[in-house]
Amino acid sequence: MTHFYYEICDKDGKKTGEKVEIATTRLETMLGDTAVAINPKDARYNHLHGMYVWHPIREVPIPIIQDEILVDMNFGTGVVKVTPGHDPNDYEVYKRHPEIGLISILTPDGAIAPGYGQFSGMMRFDARVEMVKWMKERGLYKEEKDHEMRLGITQRGHDIVEQVITPQWFVNTTDMAARAIKAVDDGELKIVPDEFVVDWKKWHENIRPWCISRQLMWGHRIPAYRVQIDGKWAEGNGEWVAAASQEEAIAK
Numbered sequence: 710m711t712h713f714y715y716e717i718c719d720k721d722g723k724k725t726g727e728k729v730e731i732a733t734t735r736l737e738t739m740l741g742d743t744a745v746a747i748n749p750k751d752a753r754y755n756h757l758h759g760m761y762v763w764h765p766i767r768e769v770p771i772p773i774i775q776d777e778i779l780v781d782m783n784f785g786t787g788v789v790k791v792t793p794g795h796d797p798n799d800y801e802v803y804k805r806h807p808e809i810g811l812i813s814i815l816t817p818d819g820a821i822a823p824g825y826g827q828f829s830g831m832m833r834f835d836a837r838v839e840m841v842k843w844m845k846e847r848g849l850y851k852e853e854k855d856h857e858m859r860l861g862i863t864q865r866g867h868d869i870v871e872q873v874i875t876p877q878w879f880v881n882t883t884d885m886a887a888r889a890i891k892a893v894d895d896g897e898l899k900i901v902p903d904e905f906v907v908d909w910k911k912w913h914e915n916i917r918p919w920c921i922s923r924q925l926m927w928g929h930r931i932p933a934y935r936v937q938i939d940g941k942w943a944e945g946n947g948e949w950v951a952a953a954s955q956e957e958a959i960a961k
Contacts, residue, residue: 710856711736711841714849715745715762715790722770724763729754730786730851734858735795737836740766740825741814744791746802749775751782765849766826774806795872813874833871878931879918886913934958 713736714728733739745762747754754773761770779802780789793803793811803811814822821828821836827843828836844850861870890913892898893906900906922931933951936943952958 710734710854712851712854713739713844714851716765716849717757717773718761718763718770720761720770722761722763725760729757729762729788731788731790732785733790734856735837736840737821737828737833738792738795738814739790739840740821740828740836741792741794741812742771742790743793743812744772744774744802744806744809746774746776746780746789746791748777748780748782748787750777751780751787753782753787765847766828766843772809774802774809776802776805778802778805794874797872800874811874815871815873819871877920878922878933879920882916882919886916889913 710732711734712730712732715731716724717727717729718724729745731739731745742764747757749758757773758775760773762773763769764771774791779791779798780787791799791802791809793799793809794813795815800811803809814825815833816822819833821831821833823829828839831839841850841853862868863870889898890910893900893909900909932953933949934955935949942948950958950961952961
């Protein structure tokens, strides 16, 4: 766990001289931070409501937001970095606070994308090491501590899974879930043993859209074609055409 500092500033980037301590297991993702979150009930940080922190690499102010769901004020420093482009919990924060935006800092092969100074082009873990050195030189580094955590590992390559934002195809499962619950309630479908009826309903009452475009080498192709007009990709609602064949897509 790496601990570093963000400097407090106003919306114009004028620094106040105060710092807040941030802890993260993935230091390189701070390149994509779009906010810092505090708990609105945490009296320690009442004076920071409406303030910003200075992002030292992108050289822009990013807002300090209040989010009671994300931030446990009794854990750590009570100040949490928010990286919507590379963390599922932070993405949920973005959905609650869309004004913060999201940034993707990685290329498909796991390198730092262009636009991040000397770190661009480095592989993610190399960038992590170099960022520690960079922060030490600028007085923004505090310490590192051992921290037990869970890591997602790929089944075949045994590499560490990186959360990224990519376009996907989803099926709306709301109606299907409602029918599944009704089938059990009406006796049309019987769950054996009976005690699993509770689980059945819990699963279907908290349903989410089903992602059908998982990036698997052996996955099924989505029957859709991306539209290109005069050598340029179409945008908006006309970007994709669902069809059983390329000929049918062109005809549409």
